[in-house]
Amino acid sequence: MRILHTSDWHLGRQFHNVSLLDDQRLALEQIIGIIGSRQIDVVVVAGDIYDRSVPPAQAVELLDATVHRICDELQVPLILLAGNHDGPQRLGFASRQLSGAGLHMVGPLWSVPQPILIKGDDGEVAFYPIPYADPATVRHVHGVEVSSHEEAMAYLLDQVLQDNGPTRPCVVIAHCFLAGGEVSESERPLSIGGADQVSPEHFRPFSYAALGHLHGPQFRGAPHIRYSGSPLKYSFSEERQRKSVTLVELDAEGKAAIEQIPLQPRHNMRTLEGSLDALLAAGKDDPHRDDYLLVRLTDTHAILDVMSKLREIYPNVLHLERPGLMARGDGLEVNCDRLKKGELAMFEDFFVQVTGDPLSPEQRQIIADTLDDLHRQES
Amino acid sequence: MRILHTSDWHLGRQFHNVSLLDDQRLALEQIIGIIGSRQIDVVVVAGDIYDRSVPPAQAVELLDATVHRICDELQVPLILLAGNHDGPQRLGFASRQLSGAGLHMVGPLWSVPQPILIKGDDGEVAFYPIPYADPATVRHVHGVEVSSHEEAMAYLLDQVLQDNGPTRPCVVIAHCFLAGGEVSESERPLSIGGADQVSPEHFRPFSYAALGHLHGPQFRGAPHIRYSGSPLKYSFSEERQRKSVTLVELDAEGKAAIEQIPLQPRHNMRTLEGSLDALLAAGKDDPHRDDYLLVRLTDTHAILDVMSKLREIYPNVLHLERPGLMARGDGLEVNCDRLKKGELAMFEDFFVQVTGDPLSPEQRQIIADTLDDLHRQES
Numbered sequence: 001m002r003i004l005h006t007s008d009w010h011l012g013r014q015f016h017n018v019s020l021l022d023d024q025r026l027a028l029e030q031i032i033g034i035i036g037s038r039q040i041d042v043v044v045v046a047g048d049i050y051d052r053s054v055p056p057a058q059a060v061e062l063l064d065a066t067v068h069r070i071c072d073e074l075q076v077p078l079i080l081l082a083g084n085h086d087g088p089q090r091l092g093f094a095s096r097q098l099s100g101a102g103l104h105m106v107g108p109l110w111s112v113p114q115p116i117l118i119k120g121d122d123g124e125v126a127f128y129p130i131p132y133a134d135p136a137t138v139r140h141v142h143g144v145e146v147s148s149h150e151e152a153m154a155y156l157l158d159q160v161l162q163d164n165g166p167t168r169p170c171v172v173i174a175h176c177f178l179a180g181g182e183v184s185e186s187e188r189p190l191s192i193g194g195a196d197q198v199s200p201e202h203f204r205p206f207s208y209a210a211l212g213h214l215h216g217p218q219f220r221g222a223p224h225i226r227y228s229g230s231p232l233k234y235s236f237s238e239e240r241q242r243k244s245v246t247l248v249e250l251d252a253e254g255k256a257a258i259e260q261i262p263l264q265p266r267h268n269m270r271t272l273e274g275s276l277d278a279l280l281a282a283g284k285d286d287p288h289r290d291d292y293l294l295v296r297l298t299d300t301h302a303i304l305d306v307m308s309k310l311r312e313i314y315p316n317v318l319h320l321e322r323p324g325l326m327a328r329g330d331g332l333e334v335n336c337d338r339l340k341k342g343e344l345a346m347f348e349d350f351f352v353q354v355t356g357d358p359l360s361p362e363q364r365q366i367i368a369d370t371l372d373d374l375h376r377q378e379s
Numbered sequence: 380m381r382i383l384h385t386s387d388w389h390l391g392r393q394f395h396n397v398s399l400l401d402d403q404r405l406a407l408e409q410i411i412g413i414i415g416s417r418q419i420d421v422v423v424v425a426g427d428i429y430d431r432s433v434p435p436a437q438a439v440e441l442l443d444a445t446v447h448r449i450c451d452e453l454q455v456p457l458i459l460l461a462g463n464h465d466g467p468q469r470l471g472f473a474s475r476q477l478s479g480a481g482l483h484m485v486g487p488l489w490s491v492p493q494p495i496l497i498k499g500d501d502g503e504v505a506f507y508p509i510p511y512a513d514p515a516t517v518r519h520v521h522g523v524e525v526s527s528h529e530e531a532m533a534y535l536l537d538q539v540l541q542d543n544g545p546t547r548p549c550v551v552i553a554h555c556f557l558a559g560g561e562v563s564e565s566e567r568p569l570s571i572g573g574a575d576q577v578s579p580e581h582f583r584p585f586s587y588a589a590l591g592h593l594h595g596p597q598f599r600g601a602p603h604i605r606y607s608g609s610p611l612k613y614s615f616s617e618e619r620q621r622k623s624v625t626l627v628e629l630d631a632e633g634k635a636a637i638e639q640i641p642l643q644p645r646h647n648m649r650t651l652e653g654s655l656d657a658l659l660a661a662g663k664d665d666p667h668r669d670d671y672l673l674v675r676l677t678d679t680h681a682i683l684d685v686m687s688k689l690r691e692i693y694p695n696v697l698h699l700e701r702p703g704l705m706a707r708g709d710g711l712e713v714n715c716d717r718l719k720k721g722e723l724a725m726f727e728d729f730f731v732q733v734t735g736d737p738l739s740p741e742q743r744q745i746i747a748d749t750l751d752d753l754h755r756q757e758s
Contacts, residue, residue, distance in 0.1 A: 053436075053604035054433050057432075057466060057469060058468075060468045061468050061473050063472070064468075064471070064472050064473060064474075067476065068475055068476075071476055072475060072476070087436060088441050089436035089437075089439045089443075090439055091473075092475070093439050093442070093443050094443060094446055094482060094484075095443075096447055096451060096476055097446065097447075097450055097451070097477050097481075097482045098473055098477060098480070099479035099480055100475050101476035101477070101479050101482050102476075103473060103476045103482070105473075159627055191555060239630070294721055
């Protein structure tokens with residue numbers, strides 16, 4: 001049984017006001033290619049299909065085209081799980097009619113476990129999807145007293161184990177935050193203050209746990225308790241992550257062998273650091289200058305229209321930081337005493353902070369005259 | 380072949396800030412009952428399934444439960460067409476996977492006609508759905524020069540006729556405004572200034588035209604070119620409409636026999652007119668006092684907290700009109716000269732307009748003193 005595990009597609013996401021839809025389309029193309037070439041038996045997407053509960057219509061169209069390729073053209077069953085970004089009712093619409101076509105849309109939390117049975121060469125495997133649900137929802141649907149994500153997940157996994165019985169190989173699909181997991185800046189916390197964490201130990205009894213939520217590929221507790229990570233980088237904090245999908249091969253005993261298959265981004269996401277001149281010179285020979293870039297300029301002087309200059313060479317500079325401008329300022333905090341000193345003294349402070357040098361007597365006179373002129377016009 | 384024709388469900392609609400979802404649920408229950416008891420072969424919903432392109436999650440759940448009842452439990456094919464209120468991409472998601480389950484969600488306009496073939500006792504009938512599309516969309520999808528709804532619909536219907544050929548019985552499903560049609564206040568115009576009208580003649584060649592958009596049941600041009608109307612009243616202008624669904628029986632030659640099957644509303648929508656006392660007295664014996672009401676009070680004097688008094692008897696008064704208060708005012712327009720006369724004179728005018736009587740000398744003195752007090756406090 002060959003399972004392709006992916007998650008956190010976040011279709012429709014924007015990054016610094018740039019639509020990532022074409023990047024997402026290319027990533028999905030690669031995933032579809034892998035499904036075809038690697039004889040996949042079932043595809044699992046472990047939540048956050050869309051970036052928000054009401055996705056843009058173009059994201060709906062992209063998912064529509066993708067499920068058609070996988071379910072109809074390749075005839076491979078596809079399980080899509082609602083994550084914390086998805087609207088479960090919207091995602092789960094007409095799921096009973098869709099399941100006959102091999103498309104399993106798992107929206108609101110079930111009150112009774114709903115296994116999806118997939119036949120492989122070595123027999124049947126049960127897939128138990130657990131859509132994202134906060135403890136309040138689990139309390140409401142199941143009438144049990146659970147007060148944390150930990151207790152809620154333990155309860156649901158116990159339901160699954162009982163439903164499946166002791167012998168049939170069983171894959172669980174969930175969207176949660178495993179304790180010790182490595183976070184990225186692009187994930188939305190499930191709750192405030194660490195109460196969202198779940199121990200990996202609850203997932204140990206299963207043949208494989210296909211997890212979503214964390215955007216970096218990783219496992220916790222054991223190699224078969226695993227996040228595939230997102231197919232794309234969704235923040236500069238993911239610069240050094242290798243994005244991939246996870247191919248899981250279950251043998252006849254339900255033991256999992258893991259392979260990570262890398263994806264090639266349409267635009268990489270990376271950080272450049274240096275002076276403007278050096279970066280512009282280096283960019284001319286950079287074959288990847290259309291990557292999505294965070295630029296950290298080390299220049300210590302003000303530069304006019306710096307974003308336009310950078311974008312002539314690097315069209316997709318998305319964010320600019322100027323650590324050089326702040327480098328000498330060991331007092332970045334606003335000093336209330338300074339604010340009382342008057343405009344000329346405040347400007348002197350500002351000038352020192354930005355340039356590192358004091359005003360020359362000539363400069364000081366020009367500023368003083370200018371301020372005088374302004375005051376005369378006001379009165 | 381027995382076709383049930385309905386339209387303009389507008390699931391998720393609010394009326395004067397009251398959710399109509401429970402009313403809609405009851406109407407759908409009745410429709411499901413009719414489908415079962417009248418041996419329906421196919422159900423057609425001719426657009427405006429939802430009230431807006433992004434419906435509330437509860438409306439999505441209601442539609443999900445409804446399609447399950449019709450397609451899975453009753454095993455009757457169901458065709459849902461996008462109207463001008465629907466979001467075509469959202470409504471059409473996964474339509475290719477759903478059609479295998481007998482659920483035909485027709486979202487964006489097709490570039491090639493897509494008939495749905497339904498087998499009846501007398502052979503096969505082709506159903507051609509034409510989702511709502513403005514002329515610009517038809518121009519874009521088909522690369523033809525059409526500048527009005529009339530030209531666009533004529534073009535699309537011609538495509539359908541050519542695709543179907545001369546012999547097979549053919550039902551067309553469309554969401555449009557037929558010239559001469561009787562409008563209600565609850566329809567959103569398709570365009571401004573009458574350019575949205577389509578001649579009924581274009582629909583004459585078909586066995587039946589199942590139309591949506593107008594909320595009152597009616598036919599135009601010929602009895603087989605027909606609006607089923609909405610299952611519920613959605614404005615007080617529909618007070619006198621008899622809401623229903625349309626049962627169409629096609630014989631072996633494709634000739635249509637029509638029956639309108641009435642629906643019973645959970646709350647009727649009607650207007651009450653009279654004095655407050657008379658209405659409150661009458662209401663005590665009114666078995667339908669929880670109807671959705673527009674109340675026109677004929678009292679000519681001001682009444683404190685009139686809505687609360689009415690709602691003690693009639694819990695669902697949704698709108699209040701006070702024609703009595705305005706009855707004597709033959710000059711409702713603001714008279715600029717009056718505004719210059721000062722506060723006391725303006726109040727006198729207002730008093731006359733509201734009560735029909737002039738201020739008594741005592742009343743006049745009280746108002747004058749009050750105004751003086753206010754002016755003294757201000758200065």
